[in-house]
Amino acid sequence: MQKKTAILSQNDASKTHKQRLHWLLGFSSIPLFGIVAAFAIAPQTLPVDVPSTEITEAIALPAPLASTTDATIDGHALWQVDRVRRDDTLASLLERINIHNPEAIAFLHQAPEASALASQLRPGRTILTKTTPDGVLLELQFQIDVNHALVVKKSADGYQAQELPLALENRVLVKSAEIRSSLFAATDDANIPDQIAIQLANIFSSEIDFNLDLRKGDRFTVTYEARFSTGELIKTGRVLSTEFINQGKAYSAILYRDPQGRENYYTREGKSLQKAFLRSPLEFSRISSGFTLARFHPILNTWRAHKGVDYAAPTGTLVKAVADATVSFVGGQGGYGNVVMLQHAGNISTVYGHLSRFAPGLHKGQRIAQGEAIGFVGMTGMATGPHLHYEFRVRGEHRDPLKVALPTSVPLSSGLLADFQQQARPFIAQLDLLRDSNLASME
Incomplete structure (x- = not known):
């Protein structure tokens, strides 16, 4: 799902060979920061293509390892790059990458220190080999996981294998991206990982109800950390800054790390x-029944008040x-079935x-603590299907959870506010620039 972007900056085949080796094994670390922006994203369900623009800033980014077999000659040796395929076995992989000498084949099959090659044959993982023209293995490098590579080398005493740190950029x-149907549809179309979408929902959970408030045409920008290996995304980190425009109103969030190392998200103004309080106890679901004083009960077949909100969600969905x-x-308690009741500060339950x-x-x-798991969605008690019945009470009186004014948190002190403003300044400038670019692209 990730788009691969690279800038080739090699002068000859020897330099290409060295850069690939260093990149894969971590013998040299190449610090790099790239910025990618994708605009006007169209969901898969729409028949009309919406233009998409990608902007890249990078400094001498090495070429990624090829997605198919790629061979270069280094003297009398052949360097070859390949990827594990879905139907690969160790035998078929070794045959395809030109390893034919019995000594190497036996070592890779039987040596305990090389067992990670056979046990970690996951589709898409990269393998780099150096062989003679007649198929004698000289060196092999295999990506075991996001942090390590297996290195096998031929020496005068036979073959040796070891695990080494994998260099991550x-x-x-x-x-x-623009919302056309849902948050996840928008992030999928923009090649934004699901982990980032979940972070966005959590960051704005007290401002935007992602179950109810999203509208077609809403849009957002997000800056986040990512770690790459061989030109491909390996894992994502934290959201650093974001702006979400929901129903014409802009919500911003900037990650701030205070001098004690504590991290939290703040608005441009430092709030x-x-x-x-979170607006919803579930990350994603839909409202199946709202707060009302007159609802026809589907089991009791009578009109009665529904003093809460029902969130329809699959059985087992986390409730926080x-x-x-x-x-x-x-x-257990009557019609509630399995129920949890929490007492909060300020006479709120x-x-x-x-x-x-x-x-x-x-x-x-x-x-x-806020956001901590307390249970899982089900249909115990008087329920016709799996959902969460959620109530919000103030001094014992029921309030509509979707409309009640939620208490605010404590703002930054004056000293920390100045430090936050200094850290936030470049992120704010970036968000402003991207907002203008978004608006221009949509006009």
């Missing part, structure tokens, strides 16, 4: 986005505490009903 990526709290009740099961070890009197 740190980059900062910037991408933009914390970690509100005292919307704020720091103490568990006041956990167990929340209720989570119809759970399939509780978080392991959850008990009355336990202190729970």
